Structure formats: C-alpha cells, structure tokens
Amino acid sequence: MKTYIKTSKNFCIAILAMAAIGILGGCKKDFLDRKPQGAYTSDTYPYPKGSGPFDGEIFAAYDILRSYDCSGSGFIAATGIRSDDADKGSTPTDGPTSLEMDNFTITPSNVLVNDLWRGYFNVIGKCNIVLDKVTKDQDPGTPAESKVYAEAEAKFLRGYSYFMLVRLFGRVPLIDKLYDDPVAQSNVKQSEPAAIYTLIESDLQFAGASLPPSWDASKFPGRATKGSANGILAKVYLTRQNWGMAMSTANLVMTSGNYDLLIPYDDIFKETGENSKESVFELQATASLTEKRANGSQFASIQAVRGTGIWNLGWGFNIPNTRLEAAYETPNDPRKARTFLYAGGTSVFGEAVPASLPNTRYNHKIHSNPATRNAILDNFSYWMNIRILRYADVVLMYAEAANELGGTANTTAALKALNDVRKRARGSNAGILPDITTTDQTQLRSAIRQERRIELAMEHDRFFDLVRWGTASEAFQQAGKAFVPGKHELLPIPAAQIEISKNVLTQNFGYN
Known part of the structure; x- marks a missing residue:
C-alpha cells in the first residue's frame, strides 16, 4: 500500500517547475496525500x-x-x-x-x-x-x-x-x-x-x-528497484526463450524477501492495494480536490464504465469478452468476479451497477472506489496506479522457464510456483482450483499458459504471450479475427x- 505524507505544495510546485516536469506533491489527508515518483518536499530538497x-x-x-x-x-x-x-x-x-x-x-x-x-x-x-x-x-x-x-x-x-x-x-x-x-x-x-x-x-x-532493493516509501513511492529491473529482465529472457536466465533472474525477485502472494486477489487492484508486496513495478498517479487530473493518468478512465450520472465513469473501452469468460476453469474462480464487472451486477465495492449500459461487461480491475470519487469530486479516476509488473507474473514466469528447462528438480519447482498462484486465487474455498499434479512437460506447459491467461487477464500480457508462444495465429483464427x-x-x-x-x-x- 502507498504511504501518504503531508507535503509543502507550493514548495513542490516551485521545485518541479524548475525541473520542467508536471509532478505534484501535497494534497489533503489520507488517500489524497500521495505523490507520484520522487516529488520533492521542503524536507528532502535538494x-x-x-x-x-x-x-x-x-x-x-x-x-x-x-x-x-x-x-x-x-x-x-x-x-x-x-x-x-x-x-x-x-x-x-x-x-x-x-x-x-x-x-x-x-x-x-x-x-x-x-x-x-x-x-x-x-x-x-x-x-x-x-x-x-x-x-x-x-x-x-x-x-x-x-x-x-x-x-x-x-x-x-x-x-x-x-x-x-x-x-x-x-x-x-x-x-x-x-x-x-x-x-x-x-x-x-x-x-x-x-x-x-x-x-x-x-x-x-x-x-x-x-x-536499491527498496526506497523510502515516504519520500519515493514507486521508484524502480532491483526487483523491478530483474522482473522486467526475466520477462525479456522469457521472450527470447533463454529459459535458464529467465528462471534464475525471476528467482532473484522471488528470494529477495520484498514480495509475496499474501494480498487477496480482490484487493490487489484497489487503491488500498497499490504498492503492496504484489507490486514489482507500478506507475504512480495522484489526484486531489485542486488537481484532479494533471498529475494522474487516463489509463483507468479510458476503460471505466460508460454510463450517465454517477455512472459516467469513463469511455468504456477494452472490455473483457465472452472468449475470456469461457476460459475460466470454474465460474467460481474469484478472479473472474474481479475481472468482469457486469451491467446489472455488483461491483467489488458493493455498488449496484445499472443494467442499461452501452456494454454488458467492463474491466473490473480498473474500477475505482466510490468513496475516493466522492472525496475528489471527480468520477474519472485519474488517481489509479498502473500495474506494469505484478509478483504473480514473476512467479508464473519462473514456473514457465523451469518447465521448459525440464528435469525432475525443475518440474517440481515449476509445480510449486504454479500452485502457489492457484492457492492464493482459491483463498479459503478448498473445493476449487486444486493443485496441478501432472509432471508431463506438455501438459504442464498448457496449465501454466492457462494460468497466465486467467491470473493476468486484462493486464497487458496476453497479446505478447501469444506471439512469443507462437500460438497467435491459431488463437486469433479461433476468435474470428x-x-x-x-x-x-x-x-x-x-x-x-x-x-x-x-x-x-x-x-x-x-x-x-
């Protein structure tokens, strides 16, 4: 979770104007008191x-x-x-x-x-x-x-x-x-x-x-760390099918002690879940009563519910489709409810979603807290951070690379990593998402790829995964594209x- 501190707004503006960048520290209390990466205060300058x-x-x-x-x-x-x-x-x-x-x-x-x-x-x-x-x-x-x-x-x-x-x-x-x-x-x-x-x-x-492994979160929330670099590097190695380096580099992140899978899946994408131990690299955004959009991002509002009145939250682009809906192993997978926000349904914050909207479903992962919208007096959610790399992604990269390397020890490591992600997903419901047990490399490869699709649904990786796996043509042919x-x-x-x-x-x- 982000750490929020009180800052000197005028001082920040003066310093950042000299740097010719548009980052602001200083707002109200609690949620409104967060800053984008590296905003100076009177206590931290020069x-x-x-x-x-x-x-x-x-x-x-x-x-x-x-x-x-x-x-x-x-x-x-x-x-x-x-x-x-x-x-x-x-x-x-x-x-x-x-x-x-x-x-x-x-x-x-x-x-x-x-x-x-x-x-x-x-x-x-x-x-x-x-x-x-x-x-x-x-x-x-x-x-x-x-x-x-x-x-x-x-x-x-x-x-x-x-x-x-x-x-x-x-x-x-x-x-x-x-x-x-x-x-x-x-x-x-x-x-x-x-x-x-x-x-x-x-x-x-x-x-x-x-x-550094970490920064002082009260001064530098969200700045890139050793884990950020090694996590992205692991994905680079995975893209190039350098399985050994992908596995060992992902392992550097996993053994750093800075990340874990303990935050519930529902909470990862909330404002309160930002910069948690699930976050390996996350772009910071902020808003306040006086600066509602200038220091934030349009990322969430472009995808948010397109409606009227209090449900005029955004443009309604990038909606999860019926193919993804059908891909879940069980309709009770909690990740499905956190990915699909249905017209006529209920949001993760308990809101009743109108039944009459331009689309029947929206991306639930970018949906903002109505309490924050009310506090800032803006529906367009410019304050929502952008999760570029999550820890679960790193764990699944490790699993994929280990399985591709093969051998008993690597297969065992791949299964453990895969099942750690599934364990978090099923939560207290032992009747769903059982541990994967196959040691067949082909079957385990399919299971890992399926898990990436579901765990990271609507999170920037699916297209690139299909391309690097060499399955894009088949997938898009099935999708009628x-x-x-x-x-x-x-x-x-x-x-x-x-x-x-x-x-x-x-x-x-x-x-x-």
Missing part, C-alpha cells in the same frame, strides 16, 4: 540519500510513462484490445483507431501507433539526458551513490521502454546517446531486434545489479515518423 541532481529528467521520464502517449488509448489498444480476450467496447462509432487494432485493419496513419512510438522514444530521450549528465558530472559534491542510482534508474527506464518498442514495432532506431543535432537523431536507421535486445539486456542487467501471420505480430511503423525521417525509416512487412 536531495536526500538515494536521489540527486539528476532527478529532474528521471521524474520527467516517469511522467511520460504515465502520460496518454505511453499509458493511454494506444497502450490499451495495443496490449488489450488487440488480444483475443478483449473487444473494443465503448459505442459502435466511437474509437475507429482502436477498432483498427481490434480488427487487425491497422494502418501506418493510425494515430495511436504514432502516440506509442513518440511516447516511448520521449522516455528514452530523457534517460539519455540523465546518462549524459552522469558521465559529464565533475562536481565533487555529488554523492557517488546518487550517480550510480541515477545511471541505474535511467537504464531501467530506457530498457523497459525499448522492450515495449521492440515488441510493438520490431525494428526500431537504437538511440543510446544524445545527439547535438535533432535532425541527425531523426535520421538514425532501424536496428534489427537482436541489437535492440542486446541493449535492453545490458541496461536491465546494470539496473538489477545497481538499484483477421490476423495475418508474419504481419500482425507487429504494428506498422508510423507514417508520420517515416516522413520526419525523410524515408530513412522503412515500413514493416505487409503494411503499405
């Missing part, structure tokens, strides 16, 4: 242990990650609507660019595609500024620890951003330094994915070795970016 003179660009990089470009409609469409478990939602005529994602009729002029490209490269640009400043810093007063942490945090954010880009677009420009001439930077040719992955692994390895193998694993290179590069960038296969 920099406490673990931070330093490089924080302006670092905080700005976090700010971009939670912005519309990186966490808005493009992210939701590319990672959610594009999967076989979700549909566009909203109304039939709303969101034609998201509908292109849903139907695999995506064109290079799709603005959401350009948003994603621009957003992640903006993060990378901020990170390169940090790295350049660290290299050139000759101030004897700069704490050595601050320089190491700044380099590690910048490399984590850059590695994560490139991991998103390479999975979304494949060949992208490798920009790992500052360019004096912006034109020269825009004319950098694309590198093959292997070269991009080499940089990603190097960045995340350094971050995993150099970042016009997925073209060899083309739709990737998005098109944005036409706007090809134009800016004066045709130095070239289009991905199959796109005109």
